Amino acid sequence: MATFEIIVGSVLGASEYVADALEGVLVAHQHKARIHLQPDINDLDQTAIWLVCTSTHGAGDLPDNIQRFARQCQQRALDSVKFSVVGLGDSSYDTFCNGAVQIENILKKAGAVFIQPAVHIDVLVHPIPEDLAVKWLEEWLSDPQLN
Ligand SMILES: Cc1cc2nc3c(=O)[nH]c(=O)nc-3n(C[C@H](O)[C@H](O)[C@H](O)COP(=O)(O)O)c2cc1C
Numbered sequence: 001m002a003t004f005e006i007i008v009g010s011v012l013g014a015s016e017y018v019a020d021a022l023e024g025v026l027v028a029h030q031h032k033a034r035i036h037l038q039p040d041i042n043d044l045d046q047t048a049i050w051l052v053c054t055s056t057h058g059a060g061d062l063p064d065n066i067q068r069f070a071r072q073c074q075q076r077a078l079d080s081v082k083f084s085v086v087g088l089g090d091s092s093y094d095t096f097c098n099g100a101v102q103i104e105n106i107l108k109k110a111g112a113v114f115i116q117p118a119v120h121i122d123v124l125v126h127p128i129p130e131d132l133a134v135k136w137l138e139e140w141l142s143d144p145q146l147n
Contacts, residue, residue, distance in 0.1 A: 002049055002146055003032040007039045009054030009066030015088050019053045021130035025137050041072040050083040052103050060095025073106050083107050084116035086133050091122045116140045
């Protein structure tokens with residue numbers, strides 16, 4: 001059994017739906033999971049697996065609600081953290097899923113271990129993004145190292 005911290009970056013709510021679906025899968029697999037809609041690094045277990053689930057807004061920016069968290073991560077050493085990223089974006093923007101890429105790079109720079117390749121979900125192709133996110137997570141959870 002593993003513990004997951006699901007860290008949400010969302011403006012319009014789509015990433016929150018994805019986070020809820022991911023939490024459901026984790027619990028069904030007997031893992032522990034907590035969703036953070038206003039993420040603050042001080043509330044997070046640094047021995048847990050951090051699953052960042054974020055969209056991209058503005059000119060390739062992270063949503064406002066996750067920007068403080070991104071800044072906090074730039075000021076900490078996070079060597080004990082393991083993480084992966086679910087990005088939501090729209091491929092009609094040149095900055096497709098740039099927010100997800102930004103947070104991946106910030107966490108890597110802080111020393112966190114990127115234990116599973118990110119999934120970048122194009123909402124033009126996947127109008128129900130939770131379907132692809134759940135499939136990605138189910139595949140990851142079948143990795144014997146997590147069980
Ligand atoms: C004003 C605006 C700007 C956006 N900018 C980007 C962008 O730069 N890159 C991208 O991949 N998607 C962009 N998107 C698409 C959103 O990331 C996508 O709709 C996503 O599903 C929103 O998720 P959320 O509801 O969790 O915020 C933008 C959407 C809006 C409305």
